[in-house]
Amino acid sequence: QVQLVESGGGSVQAGDSLRVSCTASGGTFSTYAMGWFRAVSGEEREFVASISRSGNTVYYADSVKGRFTISREDAKNTVTLQMDSLKSEDTAVYYCAADRDNHRNPSQSYMYQYWGQGTQVTVSS
16 A cells, blocks of 8 residues: 655745655555646646656646656655646646556546645646
């Protein structure tokens, strides 16, 4: 059983940068593909980015491509989402998730078995 804890959310101005991180425990981190999703209150979770077990393959939602960067550091059991040029529409609760099955393109929430509790990111225009 993998436990995921996000950190680093906060409130920033449009155009600013913010980094959110997710630390895993209770499993072998390097065997999981990892992803980030986000949700606005009352709406379904939206795919943001994913990274494969090896770290060699990454995917991004079109809405964040070129602005967000996902990375992982297996020695620290951590996956990070660097968010630059933030926009007000990026405001959401951000969740990290772990995929034990290493789906080829894990952009759907049902592909992930473990989830963190989320961290709030608020971008003011």
